Amino acid sequence: MTPEVRSALRATRLALGLVFAALSSAPPLTALDAPRGIDPSKMDTRISPCEDFYLYASGTWLASNPIPADRASWGAGSELQEANFRVLKQILEEAGADRAAGLDSAQGRVGAFYRSGMDEARIEKDGRKPLEADFARIAAIGDADALAREIGRLHRVGTGTAFALFVGQDAKTSTELLAELYQGGLGLPDRDYYLSNDSSMKELRRKYEAHVARMFTLAGDSPAAAAANARTVLAIETRLAKKSMTPVEQRDPNALYHRMSSEELARLAPGFRWKSYFAAVGLTEPGALAALNVNQPEFVREVGAMGKDLPLAQWKTYLRWGVLHSSAPFLSSSFVDENFAFFGRELFGQKELRVRWKRVLSAVDAELGEALGQLYVERAFSPEAKAKAREMVINLKAALGDRIRTLDWIGEDTRRQALHKLDAIVVKVGYPDKWRDYSRLRVDGGSYLANVRKAEEFEFQRNLDKIGKPLDRTEWGITTPTVDAYYNPALNEIVFPAGILQPPFFDPQADDASNYGSIGGVIGHELTHGFDDEGRQYDADGNLKNWWTDEDVRNFQERGKAIANQYSGYVAVDALHVNGDLTLGENIADIGGLKIAYLALQKALAGRPAPEKIDGFTADQRFFIAYAQGWRRNATPESLRVMIATDPHSPAPFRVRGPTADTPEFSRAFACGKAGGGGGGDTGGGAAAQIW
Secondary structure (H helix, E strand, C coil), X not given: CCHXXXXXXXXXXXXXXXXXXXXXXXXXXXXXXXXXXXXXXXCCCXXXXXXXXXXXXXXXXXXXXXXXXXXXXXEHHHHHHHHHHHHXXXXXXXXXXXXXXXXXXXXXXXXXXXXXXXXHHHHHHHCCHHHHHHHHHHHCCCCHHHHHHHHHHHHHCCCCECEEEEEEEECCEEEEEEEEEEECCCCCCCCHHHHCCCHHHHHHHHHHHHHHHHHHHHCCCCHHHHHHHHHHHXXXXXXXXHCCCCCCHHHCHHXXXXXXXXXXXXXXXXXXXXXXXXXXXXXXXXXXXXXXXXXXXXXXXXXXHHHHHCCHHHHHHHHHHHHHHHHHHXXXXXXXXXXXXXXXXXXXXXXXXXXXXXXXXHHHHHHHHHHHHHHHHHHHCCHHHHHHHHHHHHHHHHHHHHHHHHCCCCCHHHHHHHHHHHHHCEEEEECCCCCCCCCCCCCCCCCHHHHHHHHHHHHHHHHHCCCCCCCCCCCCCCCCCECCCEEECCCCEEEEEHHHCCCCCCCCCCCHHHHHHCHHHHHHHHHHHCCCCCHHHECCCCCXXXXXXXXXXXXXXXXXXXXXXXXXXXXXXXCEECCCCCCHHXXXXXXXXXXXXXXXXXXXXXXXXXXXXXXXXXXXXHHHHHHHHCCCEEECHHHHHHHHHHCCCCCHHHHHHXXXXXXXXXXXXXXXXXXXXXXXXXXXXXXXXXXX
């Protein structure tokens, strides 16, 4: 996923109260009081590893760890997140109590933000008052120019309506930064939620419309007016959905590249007043709009048509809903509870709302992540852990290089350029070399929503300021305490924050097999993204440029199709299958990551005495068990349905069953007697071995 798309989803995740970024804790080696390496107590050894390795590795844990009421899923990362939350809570409570800390310091900023979010009495007293100024501005819209200006103002403060504006690298000239327009404006997770004729989707739309009506009622509308407004919102969002690209279509980077001038944009969608919009968002400098990328031209064309034929009264209703939807998590309990009732309970199957301090903590990370991260690393991440993790990344890169040199299905020219790209991958571990400058952000102890909007506007402007400036390759697209990692094709970099570099994923004191199976699999996954079906289309400098021969492209696509077919055979929930086309890139990275991590382990053990068994398992067996235990996860049926429709990742069981079915080394480790195994079934197991 590109940084631009991550940014597009950030506000939605936060608004749903379901932020997926997981925060870490201190000290890193004892956060969970976990055993070194794998945990045999989580295994169900009654099950053959060759029949279902996912259950073999984690079956006891899965059976004894029901999903907590305030979660839609629960897994290894969730356990770490909860431990991390407790430590970060202490950091924030100390910062919040330190009123002497200047608001120009990291301590002062996060403390003031946290205090405003925890001031429940004030938030309840304010009720819907924080919305009044927005509603008054929307009510005053009198023409198309005023409409465009108000949409621009709302975009600046984090309210997504109609479409999204970001700043990103030009896909074909990666050193150039420019404005990008992206489809958006939907309240439901994806276009198919509006367009599908499936009975469950129809019922969900009915419940969504009822939710929108209840929110308008909370905002002061009469029940009749609220119901009419909800119908208007659903009609407008359905119209936008019809012109939205599907998640699979958006995986083609060439399909998202449409560089044009602002004049060409005006001709593409003449019904929308682009000059007024750009002036309102702050793109007024000469040359700032000499070029921009319109990711989905047909969608933007529809926005232009709506600017011409949609009555202003309906636009105003839609904008009011945008304000309500984005603001609800930061308002009084009536708004928070109604927002959760639909987006938490109904959509994701979450039974209870998370307690306030966890929600506010997530907001601090989302809005002031590097300030919080600066405080975090001061007490939670050691130089020794950083050095050990960097050493592992270097070993994984070397293993991938060895594998590229021996692939028998690519030609020498492609091989040479692949090795050049691998060598050019930038590695970022732990935390940024320089912290973000928040000096222009004035957070105070006042309104929670006001502070959220100040932070959103600060970040919006910070990104606008990049246009026309040299590319900053030191910037991070993830916060330091996050339990996650990523590969960015436009920067050709892999990033591993301190948050994920701790047990159960990484423990410098554990045996090599466990570390290479757990965090090594993650490192290999991100490295392999540079050569998946999307990443392979970018060169060593991050430019969208084909460097493959035609024959090698055909070979890759044939193998990719086999993987897509394999995963499409897996049933995730009820009769709903994994979408092999949507998840192809992540599945390639899972399979490749496991393979490369295994090869790196063999390099690490080479020339050393054969390691003794630990807990009765060989080093190879511990490697695969550690990999599988990192993906243990229980999930609600509702969250799985959303995942299948929108998420490019496969559900957790298939992130184990698929890769092990395609890894002959796994079968040898557990004497399965054939390539594959691990519960992969007969839906194409072994296909990925032809790639890696």
